[in-house]
Amino acid sequence: MKMPKYQMFGFIALAVVSVASFQNCSQANFSQAPVSLASSTDSAPPEDTTNTPDTGSYDGLKANDITLATNVNVSLSISNASIIAANSGSSLKVQSVGQPNLGTLTSKSSGYDFVSSAVGTATMTYTITDSQNNIASAKITVKVVESSIATAPFYGCNLDGYLYSLDPQTGTVLKTVNLTYNGRKLECSDMAINSSGELFAKDDDESGGYSLYKVDASTGVATHVRGSLVTRGDRAVGMTVGPDGKQFILSEEHNPGSSNQTNSLISIASDGVKSTVIPASAGYTMYGGDVKLLPDGYLYWTITNATSTLCKNAKAGGSQGVLKIDPATKTTKEIACFDKKDIFGLGFASKALYGFSGKGSLVRVDLSTGKTTLIKDTGLVFIGAAANPILW
Structure with a gap:
């Protein structure tokens, strides 16, 4: 199916080094940070003697x-x-x-x-x-x-009403289940996972201001949490769990499709109260993309070249830049401009940054240069995606 222009991939915060074999969608997923272990002495062992350091x-x-x-x-x-x-x-x-x-x-x-x-x-x-x-x-x-908690490192969803769990290192789909609410297909436009492994999905009902659902990661059955995530007539273009693990942060698109379109970042507390993280007056817009909280505690938000000073200066050939946001101070810094178009989903794995393109390509991204390296064409286009913090 063709992805609507305003839709996005979810940012993917990955914490894997390699993948083991799987059973019932349980995954051996490896942490990104190797331990610091002791090594043997510098002196060479006698000939024909086995080297046996304790660890490391x-x-x-x-x-x-x-x-x-x-x-x-x-x-x-x-x-x-x-x-x-x-x-x-x-x-x-x-x-x-x-x-x-x-x-x-x-x-x-x-x-x-x-x-x-x-x-x-x-x-x-x-x-x-x-x-x-x-x-x-x-x-x-x-x-x-618990049985309902997410255990795979990466989940994807789309308007087709399916929930996918994947191996992000290879792009292989490990398991696919129906994503449903009250027995009917749930058209999913983004996902997020909190630090406890609870999986959440956002629907694509623009007329109703979008709704949030909690999803059983094993069965795909969704339970309604709250509606009217954004003002009716605006679009909810990205979602992540906030720093406290309870709030949700969304990118709200104002005046969508018009010449004065802008985006803001808003925070929705557990009681439903909304507050502004980055106001629309900051002048940022999005094309696809998303916002996600990554393991370093910062928010990362993709913005269009038109509102990225770095991209205007770099003339890199892509369609997006990346904005790094301190959620405590709300200070921002542009850190990269992509050399390829439509790199919507980002995530860290094996001490590197990875992203998904609008055509389903998995790429590695060098944030110091914005250059991308193709890892694999997955053949899948995910409107929503989320990585699993319990494996960070």
Whole structure:
């Protein structure tokens, strides 16, 4: 289907390094920040002696902490390949994975299965070896959450009434469920996930001022939270959960389609009270794009070239710039201008910035230059998207 011009992708804040195998949409998703671990001594070992540092790195071998999530009573498959992919070294092998403090870990030929009947956080130590028989150890953390809570790293939605969970590293769709409200298709225009893993969706009902829904991430069944997110006649063009995890921040488009179109950022508190983050008088407009709170605590908002001083000066060839906003002080700074058009969704993964284009291309973005590198043409166009903070 053709995406309406005013629609957008959701910003995607990703916190993954690699992806394991999946079962029932439970995902082994790796945290973006490797741990700082001790290394062996600088002196070379005697010939024919195995190098055995306690943890961390040795001659290029490095073990990183891994963060995963699964629902209670849902088996999570953790492949040896995914553990190896999260680490650095040559010819790596998984030597062992210890038993967790919560739940049960079962060994199989290709890796391990983890399951827990209780909600909580499970930790276990794993050890890897390389071609020189060096060894290194780090920790696997599995967050076990309620059955309705989001556990995949990335979710996408569209006006087609489907909820997709995806592997953002490959663009592979892991699971697709019907997105419904009162048994009927919910036309979704954006999504957001709070720090507890609760998934929310915004509909596309412009005439009603748009409504907010809480979504069961496993079944796609939505429950109405509140209506009239923006003034009727305006458009809600982007949505994110705010810094306190309870408020929602939206980009409100005023006088849509007219020559005096402007955008503002508004905050909606848990009691429905609205306040202004960035006023329309600031002069920013959007074409597609979104606003999202990312792991560094700042809001990132895509703005058109016409309202971006940086893009006007750069003449980079794209159609959007990126505005960084401090939600506490409301100060803004333009930080990038894209070299390609219509890069709507952004997110951090593997210490890099990624985005989705209007044609469904997954790209890596260099924020210091605005240049993009194609990762994969996914073939999917998401009007709304959200990443999962419980995996950050």
